[in-house]
Amino acid sequence: MDLRDLPTDPHLATSTHRLLERFYVPALTRSISYDRGVGFFTSNWLRLAASGLAGLAANGGKARIIASPKLDPDDCAALAQGADARNDSRLRATLNRALEDLERDLATDTLTTLAWMVADDLLDFRIAIPVGELDGDFHDKFGVFRDTAGNAVAFHGSPNDSERAFRNYESISIYYSWIDARELARVQGQQERFDLIWGNGDINLRVYELPEGVRRNLIEFTARSERPYQRAGAAGDADNARKWRHQREAVAEFLRKRHGILEMATGTGKTRTALAIMDELRERGLAKTFIVTAYGTDLLDQWHAELVRRTSFPIFRAYERHHEAQSFLNDPEGAVLLVSRQGLAEVLSRLRPSAVRDGLIVCDEVHGMGSPGLVSALSGRIRPFAYRLGLSATPEREYDDAGNQFIENEIGPVIFRFGLKEAIERGILCGFDYVPLEYAFSDEDRAAVHQAIRRYHAKVSAGEAPAVEVLYQEIARIRKLSREKLPPFRTYTREHPQVLDRSLIFVETAEYGMLVQDILMQLNVDFHTYYGDDDRTNLGRFARGDLESLITCHRISEGIDIQSVNNIVLFAAARARLETVQRLGRCLRIDPANPQKRAVVVDFIRTDDIDENDPTGELSADFERRDWLSALATIRSTE
Numbered sequence: 001m002d003l004r005d006l007p008t009d010p011h012l013a014t015s016t017h018r019l020l021e022r023f024y025v026p027a028l029t030r031s032i033s034y035d036r037g038v039g040f041f042t043s044n045w046l047r048l049a050a051s052g053l054a055g056l057a058a059n060g061g062k063a064r065i066i067a068s069p070k071l072d073p074d075d076c077a078a079l080a081q082g083a084d085a086r087n088d089s090r091l092r093a094t095l096n097r098a099l100e101d102l103e104r105d106l107a108t109d110t111l112t113t114l115a116w117m118v119a120d121d122l123l124d125f126r127i128a129i130p131v132g133e134l135d136g137d138f139h140d141k142f143g144v145f146r147d148t149a150g151n152a153v154a155f156h157g158s159p160n161d162s163e164r165a166f167r168n169y170e171s172i173s174i175y176y177s178w179i180d181a182r183e184l185a186r187v188q189g190q191q192e193r194f195d196l197i198w199g200n201g202d203i204n205l206r207v208y209e210l211p212e213g214v215r216r217n218l219i220e221f222t223a224r225s226e227r228p229y230q231r232a233g234a235a236g237d238a239d240n241a242r243k244w245r246h247q248r249e250a251v252a253e254f255l256r257k258r259h260g261i262l263e264m265a266t267g268t269g270k271t272r273t274a275l276a277i278m279d280e281l282r283e284r285g286l287a288k289t290f291i292v293t294a295y296g297t298d299l300l301d302q303w304h305a306e307l308v309r310r311t312s313f314p315i316f317r318a319y320e321r322h323h324e325a326q327s328f329l330n331d332p333e334g335a336v337l338l339v340s341r342q343g344l345a346e347v348l349s350r351l352r353p354s355a356v357r358d359g360l361i362v363c364d365e366v367h368g369m370g371s372p373g374l375v376s377a378l379s380g381r382i383r384p385f386a387y388r389l390g391l392s393a394t395p396e397r398e399y400d401d402a403g404n405q406f407i408e409n410e411i412g413p414v415i416f417r418f419g420l421k422e423a424i425e426r427g428i429l430c431g432f433d434y435v436p437l438e439y440a441f442s443d444e445d446r447a448a449v450h451q452a453i454r455r456y457h458a459k460v461s462a463g464e465a466p467a468v469e470v471l472y473q474e475i476a477r478i479r480k481l482s483r484e485k486l487p488p489f490r491t492y493t494r495e496h497p498q499v500l501d502r503s504l505i506f507v508e509t510a511e512y513g514m515l516v517q518d519i520l521m522q523l524n525v526d527f528h529t530y531y532g533d534d535d536r537t538n539l540g541r542f543a544r545g546d547l548e549s550l551i552t553c554h555r556i557s558e559g560i561d562i563q564s565v566n567n568i569v570l571f572a573a574a575r576a577r578l579e580t581v582q583r584l585g586r587c588l589r590i591d592p593a594n595p596q597k598r599a600v601v602v603d604f605i606r607t608d609d610i611d612e613n614d615p616t617g618e619l620s621a622d623f624e625r626r627d628w629l630s631a632l633a634t635i636r637s638t639e
Contacts (some may be wrong), residue, residue, distance in 0.1 A: 002147040003030050004178060020052075023174070027153060029055030034063040035194045036143040037128075053117065054228060059148075063123045064121070066197055066207065068138040116227045119219045126198060127208045138205065144191050148178045148453050152177040154190035163390045191463060201555040243426055246418045247273045251280060254389060260415030261366055261390035261407075265423045266585020270391040271306050275363050276335075277389060279311065281360055287387055289351075289359035293344045293370050296567040298539065300338050307336060319344050332359075341368065363411055366390030367578060370403025382410040391587060394578035400469075414599035420581065420588075420632060427637040429588040432599035434633040435499075436626050437488040440608040448478045472575075479621070480508040480572040483515065485604045489569070490519050492602070499567050499600050504586050505551045508572035513551045516571065525549055542577050564592040567600040575621035577628070601629060 006026055012019055024563060028034060029052055050223045078373050093417030117123035128138035142156040155380050175186040200207045250262050250273050264270045274292075281287035290313065297320045307315050316328035319340035325347050328337040332355040337346050348356075361382060363369050369378070369390070380387060390411040397403045423429040442451070456471040493500060500523065520527045527549035528538040542550045543562045553572075565587045573580055587599040605622045 002149045003027065003145060003151040003153050003176075004149075004151065005030060006176075008176050008179065009174055011171065011173050014220030015171075019170070019172065021207050023172070025052035025055075025157075029059075029143040031056055031147050032061035033146045034061065034143065035191065035198075037066045037138075037140050037197060038143075038195055039070075048132045053114070053123075055123065057117050057120070057122050059471070061122065063117070064194075064198060065123070065125050066128050066138070066194070066441070067125065097204055111234075115219055115222045118228075119222050122324050127211075128197060129206050129208070130204060131206045133204055142190050142193070144187065144194060146416070152187045152191070154187040156190060173609065215538045226345045234429055236609075241566070243428060244269065245274065246422070246426075250416045250418070251276050254387075255280060257412070258386070259388035260412035261395045262391065262394060263395050263417045263419070263428065264412045265418060265420045266393045266582060267429050267589045268418055268423045269428075270364070270393075271303065272310070274389060274391060275306065275310050278313070278360060278362075281387060282313075282334075282390065287358055287360045288334055289332040289355040290362070291339060291344075291347070291359065292336060292362040292364065293339050293341055294364035295341050299364065300340065303338055305340075310467055311336075318347065323452070341374060344374075345381065348378070348381045357386055359385050360387035360389060361385045362389045362391065364391045366392045366407060366411060367395050367397050369411070370397045370400060370407050372403070375403060375406045378410065379406065380410075388412055394581045395574075396578070398578065403512055420584065424588070424632070424635045425638045429585075429592070430599055430635035431592055431636055432588060432601050432627045432633055435492070435600060435602045436605045436630075437602065438607045439484040439488055439606050439608060441482060445478055445482050445484065446608075449475055452478070478507065478573065485571055486515055486519065488524075489516075489571075489602075493519065493523060497523060499527075499569075499602060500527075500549050502545075502564050502566040503569060504565055504567075504583075505549060505569040506572050506583055507553060508552060509553070509557065512571065513553075516551055520549060520551075527551060562586070563589045564593065565599075566594075567602065569602040571604065572604060573621075573625060575624065577625075580625065580629075601633075603629065 004568070006023075008060045009017075009023070012023055017023075034056060043628070053063070108411055114123065130138060143154065153174060155172045155174045157170065170446050175183045175190070175386075177184045177187045196202055197205055197207060244444075246264070250264065254262070254277050255259065262270060262273060264273070278287075278290055282290075291304055294303060300317070302317050304315060304317060307313060314335040315338065316324040316335060317338045318325035318328070319338065322338075325337065325339065326345070328335055329347070329350055329352075332351065337347065351359075363382075368374075388411045388500050390407065395407065395414060398408075409471065424431055452471060452474045455466075504518060505513075505527075507516060511531055512530070513531070517527070526546075528539050528541065528547050528551070530550050530552040538547065538550065541547050545564065568587045570580070570583065570584055573583075584601065586600070590595045603622075603625065605626050
């Protein structure tokens with residue numbers, strides 16, 4: 001059934017028709033969306049329309065309601081002057097009274113339908129209050145139904161959504177999108193008006209989301225009985241909940257421990273888990289101030305987008321061109337500050353003690369917090385927070401005991417793990433094929449390694465005892481910059497050009513990237529580079545699909561979510577798994593536009609031997625990485 005099955009009445013009135021039975025309920029049961037602007041939305045109408053709402057829910061549909069709260073004139077005036085309605089006591093008290101009315105007035109099955117639809121995110125309310133040139137009520141009444149085939153029906157008329165409205169003399173005019181261009185234009189006009197108001201775009205209205213406390217109180221009614229409708233895709237929802245259960249487990253573990261690190265593979269929802277923790281702490285009254293710190297504008301911008309999309313927190317930013325730290329410091333309660341790692345020490349030095357005692361600090365890609373400069377600037381500054389959360393796919397810093405100790409002392413140990421293997425098995429990340437391309441060091445490469453090792457041992461013999469990390473970094477750089485990787489890459493890409501489609505190519509330096517560019521140009525690949533902030537537009541072009549390949553260094557390794565990345569090429573791969581895990585996360589994300597996606601990881605394995613006393617083990621790094629990635633490539637989804 002779809003909306004075309006309805007009679008195409010241009011006008012209906014309560015004098016001659018029963019509007020619920022003739023129009024509302026049949027339209028609801030045939031729809032997948034219902035957008036309604038209404039003066040007052042009462043429990044009696046819900047009871048009368050319950051069967052239609054249940055039908056909408058069974059279709060997997062969603063209703064969005066904009067209504068006017070029944071407030072006293074003084075309360076409306078106070079809210080219109082700019083108070084935060086989500087937290088304003090007048091509005092919250094009014095809505096809680098309305099909730100009590102629902103419980104008293106509604107039949108159990110109707111209340112359960114309403115509560116379950118809110119819990120399932122199938123029913124969403126927003127409150128509209130006139131401002132500016134208007135000082136009365138939001139009193140318009142209009143709506144739009146849509147079905148799976150794209151048909152739409154709009155109506156506009158006098159009835160409120162109340163039982164009394166259907167005992168009054170009321171009427172509605174109705175427009176059908178499939179009749180002619182004029183009718184379609186009327187439908188589109190009503191939809192555009194609703195969307196403008198819903199998005200808080202009307203200058204004379206202020207629109208607020210339902211306060212979370214009221215929403216949670218309503219959802220509590222779901223505990224009284226089972227869902228009273230068979231939701232479309234219910235089996236899929238249950239499967240999805242099982243698939244992502246690690247997020248709920250991580251939240252529960254953090255609430256028990258109060259501080260520590262969530263070690264979760266890239267793409268398994270670290271950010272969403274952190275947002276869930278923030279919401280839980282706020283709703284339970286356990287934390288009032290929130291700080292998120294990360295490295296890089298791209299990652300901080302991504303955090304900002306998620307906070308705007310998924311929370312109601314006031315958000316302040318202190319990174320790059322954003323200078324809102326002082327505004328946050330003036331009134332940090334109930335707010336979130338996004339701050340770069342470099343600016344964190346300055347903010348913490350000025351944050352009032354009460355905000356620290358009642359605060360949560362989130363350190364994304366927490367392994368980066370252990371750098372010597374941050375250790376010096378932040379020692380003793382993070383530990384006083386009541387709640388401390390670290391996020392990383394690979395929290396341990398290799399060859400840096402001091403940095404690791406700082407992270408554990410200030411933020412805490414790893415309290416939850418969910419790795420690549422588990423994520424692939426559960427179908428959260430896609431599987432991949434591993435392509436190890438073999439190469440041998442040139443005479444120049446071998447000589448450079450010999451010289452580095454001899455210099456190191458000479459210093460040890462002389463009693464200078466240099467840090468082994470210096471030799472490790474020198475040999476690693478020789479390996480990453482070997483030009484002997486280029487010929488096998490050229491051969492492989494000529495035979496398998498598809499590996500460059502939606503690919504990220506990781507190189508050590510921009511100079512090395514120039515050598516790779518020559519190969520891509522010979523293959524007529526549409527590519528660009530992404531090395532610094534001046535290249536940020538190229539990341540956007542790649543994300544939109546305007547570029548086939550992106551050549552990059554370190555900056556895109558962490559945190560950036562581009563689901564359509566199919567393949568990665570590892571010209572520069574560290575022995576430490578930290579960097580490689582981050583880069584794997586770039587191509588293993590599930591892509592809804594490509595449900596059969598299987599990624600490809602192209603790597604370079606040095607096969608020649610160097611008979612030298614290498615105290616770092618760096619010369620065997622390729623073999624270790626090959627064995628590890630080969631094992632991961634055998635994993636298949638089991639759920």
